[in-house]
Amino acid sequence: MAQLPDSRHDIEARDADGRPVRLVRSISQKLYGCPGCGGEIAIGEEHVLALTPEATDGYPHHHWHRTCAAELLAPELRGGRRVRSR
Secondary structure (H helix, E strand, C coil), rough: CCCCCCCEEEEEEEECCCCEEEEEEECCCCCCEECCCCCECCCCCEEEEEEEECCCCCEEEEEHHHHHHHHHHHHCEEEEEECCCC
């Protein structure tokens, strides 16, 4: 799965443990830390929000730089498909 979400479509997939993940295009309203590179996502920056409702770490979502999501997150997901944005 190499595709990322855009303004009209999210991506639904599964992580390595079979849990659902939804990738959503987002614009940062505050500073976030990217789990991929550890760098900051600046206010106003387009990025990928990874929603994991069944997360076991207590954090049901993470904010990723688009390049980090494309290089690190997306290749680890299975069965990615485009769905209409909510």
